Amino acid sequence: MSLSAELAAFARSLGHEFADPALLRRALTHGSATGAGKEDNQRLEFLGDRVLGLVMAEALLEADRTAKEGQIAPRFNTLVRREACAEVAREAGLGEVLKLGRSESMSGGRRKEALLADAMEAVIAAVYLDAGLGAARDVVLRLWGGRVAAAPRDARDAKTALQEWAQARGLAPPAYAEIGRSGPDHAPVFTIEARIDTGLAARAEAGSKRAAEHEAAAQLLRQVEESGR
Numbered sequence: 001m002s003l004s005a006e007l008a009a010f011a012r013s014l015g016h017e018f019a020d021p022a023l024l025r026r027a028l029t030h031g032s033a034t035g036a037g038k039e040d041n042q043r044l045e046f047l048g049d050r051v052l053g054l055v056m057a058e059a060l061l062e063a064d065r066t067a068k069e070g071q072i073a074p075r076f077n078t079l080v081r082r083e084a085c086a087e088v089a090r091e092a093g094l095g096e097v098l099k100l101g102r103s104e105s106m107s108g109g110r111r112k113e114a115l116l117a118d119a120m121e122a123v124i125a126a127v128y129l130d131a132g133l134g135a136a137r138d139v140v141l142r143l144w145g146g147r148v149a150a151a152p153r154d155a156r157d158a159k160t161a162l163q164e165w166a167q168a169r170g171l172a173p174p175a176y177a178e179i180g181r182s183g184p185d186h187a188p189v190f191t192i193e194a195r196i197d198t199g200l201a202a203r204a205e206a207g208s209k210r211a212a213e214h215e216a217a218a219q220l221l222r223q224v225e226e227s228g229r
Helices: 005-014 021-027 042-063 069-080 082-092 102-106 113-131 133-144 147-154 158-168 209-227
Strands: 175-182 189-195 201-206
Touching (some): 005 133, 021 042, 021 113, 069 082, 069 147, 082 113, 082 133, 133 147, 201 209
16 A cells, blocks of 8 residues: 555655655554554564664764763763654754644654654664665654764763853853743643853743753854854
8 A cells, every 4th residue: 555645755755765655654553542452663673673772873873983981971872862763853844744643643752752752762663674774764854864973972971061151251141941842741842041141041942941051051042152152
């Protein structure tokens, strides 16, 4: 059975044409949408996690041939962590094509970080099973884009790095404020603003205050680097 127009468009965004479209459909099927005896994406997620890890380990070693294991490990964790997978999934529009049960869909499942991250890994596994490691590598590196090159910077604890930057210039520590909260109680989305005394500020959203603070700090660090302040 061929893919629907919606799934075909998603496959094109991945840059992969599936010989076995059923693999993609299964990768995008959450357990809440299946009945007894029907397959969901859990097993694919398990495999995709390992494929992603291998691709990223290879890419990092290739990108920095002199880095020690202690330098590579935090960069690797930055690239394969749940937040990164969910961010890539959002950019690819995965949430719009994710098949969910009615209750999961009504509770905001298409925005849940865990569901998006798991489905992204399942999609990677689907490509791997469909066409092998080379095809999976191509898709992963295309979707992750410049994240591999940025990993040394992003692997630092952004809040700590921002505080050290401020202290080195005699500024007060960065301030973090909760600007908003949305979503149901069991799956909230927090909006946090990070601000420094120079007047620069950045906002970020995440499923926890800690993650949102970290992302806001990371965005603010990028502003600082770009402005040269």
